[in-house]
Amino acid sequence: MSTVDLSPTARTRLGRARERGRLDRPALYEVLDAGMICHLGVVADGAPMVIPTGYGRHGDTLYVHGSTGAKSLRIAEAGEICVTVTHLDGIVLARSIFHHSVNYRSAMIYAVPRPVEDPEEKLTALRAVSERLAPGQWDVARRPTRRELAATAVLALSLEEASVKIRQGPPNDDEEDYAMDVWAGVLPVRQTFGEPVPDARLHEGTPVPDHIRHRR
Template sequence: MTALSPTLSSTGRTRLGRRSDRARRDRSDLYDVLDAGLVCHLGVIVDGSPRVLPTGYGRLGDTLYVHGSSGARSLREGPAQDVCVTVTHLDGIVIARSLYHHSLNYRSAVIYGRPRLVTDPDEKLAGLRAITEHLAPGQWDVARKPTRKELASSSVLAIPLEEASVKIRQGPPGDDEEDYALDVWAGVVPVHQVFGAPCPDPALRPGIPVPPHIARLAAS
C-alpha cells in the first residue's frame, strides 16, 4: 500500500469552515487523537436513517479497525457506503465572562471513507488484536484466542484514514475586550480520564493476581 501524505487531506468534507484556525493538518495529529482515545462513534445509514454507534477500535498504520457481531446491520451495511467515524476528547470546560464565549477545550478527529469487510483470516486476527491491544495492552497474549466459531460470528471492518480532519481547542476563554473589566470569574475547569483500581470478577478463582499489564493500565 502506498504511504499516505504526512499532511491530512483537504476535501469538501474535511475542510473546516467555521474556526478553521483550530484545524490541525499533520497526519501525526490524527494519530495522536486516535491513539489517545478508547471509543469512537461509527455513523452509517441503515434503512435510510442515520445510525451512530459507539464502539472500540484499533489502529494499524493508516487503517482503523472496528468489529462487532456478524449479524449487526451497521457492519453489514457499512461496506456498501461511505461512513463517518469520530473520536472526541473533552479536556476542559471553558468558563467565560459572557455566556456567548463559554466553550470546551477538546481534541477531535473526523474520518470519512468506505469501509472494507475483512475476509483474510490473518488480517482479521491482526485487526482484532489491534482492537484488544488498544483497549488493554498486553491482553492478547494472555487471554484465550478466539475459536473458529467465534471468528465466524464476528465481523471486522477496515476503514482507511485517507480522508480525515482534526480540530483542537486549547487555552483560556476569548472574551470581548470590554468584558475583561467585569467582576466575573473566568478560566478553565480541566477534565481528565483516569483508570481506577482493577475489580476482580466475582467468579475469579482464588490465587490469581492482577497481571502486570493490567496493573500498568490502572496506574496510567
C-alpha cells in the same frame, strides 16, 4: 505509516474556526491512539444512525468490529460511513455565557469500509482493537477460535480522507468583559482508571496482571 500531510476535501475542509484544524498526519494518529471508543455513523432506512464502537489503528488503517448480526456493520459494508473520535479535555468558563466553550481534540474520517476476510488480517485487526482498550491483554487471554472469528465482523477503513480539529487554551472574552469580576478559566477534564474489580469466579490467589495494575 504515512508521513504525508492530510489533504482536505470538500467534506473535511473546516468552515469555522479554521485555525483549530491540523493537517499533520501525526496529529490524526495522536487523537486516534488516545481514544478507546469511536462513533460510527451510517444511514439506515433513510435515517441517520450513530453507534459507539470499539476500534483500533494499525498503520494507516482503522479497524472497527462487532457481531456479524449487527445492523450497523451490515449497512456499513454496503456503502460509505463516517467515524469520529472526540476527547473532552476541559470546560472553558468565560465571563459571558456566549463565549463558554470546551477544550477538545477530535478526528473525523470518511471512508468506504472494506470487509476483512483474511484470517491473519482479522487477527491483526482484533489485536489492534484489544490493545487499544487493554494493552498487553492479547498476550495473556485466549485467542479467538475459528467459530468466534466467523461470528465477528471486521471492517477496515482507510485514513486517507480525514480531518483533525483541536481547541486548547483559555476563554476568549469580548475586550470590555475583561473588566467584570466574574471568574473565568478552564476546568480540566480527565479520564482515569479505578481499582481493578476481580471476577467472582476468579481462582483464589490469582494476581492482577502488571499490564492492568499499571494502568491505574
